[in-house]
Amino acid sequence: MTSSTYLNHTILRDIWYTMIGIPGLEDAHIWLSIPIFSMYIVAVIGNTFLILLISIEHSLHEPMYFFLTMLALADIFLSTVTIPKVLAIFWFQDRSISFASCVSQMFFLHFIFVTESGILLSMAFDRYVAICYPLRYTTILTPSVIIKMGIAAVTRSFFICFPLIFLVYRLTYCGKSIIRHSYCEHMGIARLACDSIKVNIYYGLIVALFSIFLDVVLIIVSYARILCAVYRIPSQDTRLKALSTCGSHVCVILLFYMPVFFSSLGHRFGGDSIPLHVHILLANLYVVLPPSLNPIIYGVKTKQIQERVVQLFSLNKVIC
DSSP, X not given: OOHHHHHHHHHHTTOEEEEOSSTTOGGGHHHHHHXXXXXXXXXXXXXXXXXXXXXXXXXGOSHHHHHHHHHHXXXXXXXXXXXXXHHHHHHHOOOEEEHHHHHHHHHHHHHHHHHHHHHHHHHHHHHHHHHHSGGGHHHHSOHHHXXXXXXXXXXXXXXXXXXXXXXXXXXXBOSOOEESSSSOOHHHHHTTBSSOOXXXXXXXXXXXXXXXXXXXXXXXXXXXXXXXXXXXXXXXXXXXXXXXXXXXXXXXXXXXXXXXXXXXXXIIIIGGGSOHHHHHHHHHHHTTHHHHHHHHHHHHHOHHHHHHHHHHXXXXXXXX
C-alpha cells in the first residue's frame, strides 16, 4: 500500500460529514417533517400489517401475494434506511454522519432500490403467467421457483451495488464535508472527492442501464404480451376481469419508476432552472411516498385483501 493510499484511508476513518437537509428550506424543516413522519408511520404499519395478513391467511398463500410480501419488506427497509436520519436532521439538528455510516447508508439505499425493481419485474412475470398460462400458473410458479426468483433479485442487487463501496473508498478526500442532501447516495459522496470521478459516473450509468432500465424494458414486454393475450379473449367481462388483476401492480410500477424518470430528466436537462431544494424534497418524498401508498393501493384494488381485512375487523368486533 502506497503512502498516499494509506493517508487517504487513515483520513477516511476520521471524516465526518455535515448534512444540510433540504438546502434553502432549513426554516421549514419542522413543518416538512410532519408529512414525512406521517408517511413513514403509514409505510411501516401498512406494510407490516400486509405481511402479517398474508402470513396468517392461508387463502392468500398464492404466488402473487408471496411477491407482495417481498415488496412490502423492501418498502419497510427502503424508508427505514433513510427517514430516521432525515427526521433526526429536521427535529434535532443532528446533521453529522461519519464516512463509514454514510457509505453504509449509500449501499443499503441502492441495494434495496435495485432489489425492489427486481421484485416488481418478478411480479410482472407473475401476472404474465397468470393471464397467458392460467392452467399452468401453479405448476410454473411453485414455492421453490418463487424463492429462487426472490434470491435472484437480492443476489443481482448485491453484486451490482457492492462495487459502489470500493468506488467511493478509492477516492481521495481533501476537506469537503458538506452534503447538500438529507441522506447519502453514491454520487453525492463521490462529488466530495478531490480527484476524478469519471469511473463512478460511468459505473452509475451501467447500474442504471443493466438494472432499472433493463427491468423496465422487460416489464413493458410482459405487459405487451399480457395485452395481446387479453384482447384475444372474446368475452368483454372476462377481459375486464383479467385486466383488473393487473391494476394494482401497474399503479405500484408507475409510483416506483415515474419519480426516477422525471428526476433523471430534471438532472440531465433541467440544469439550474430547477432549484436544488426541489430535487432534494422530491428525493425525500420518493423514499417514503411509494412505501406508504403501496399497501393502500393493494388494499383498495385487490378484492381478496379487502375481504380478509373486513373479515378480520368483523371478527375483532365480535370478540370485543
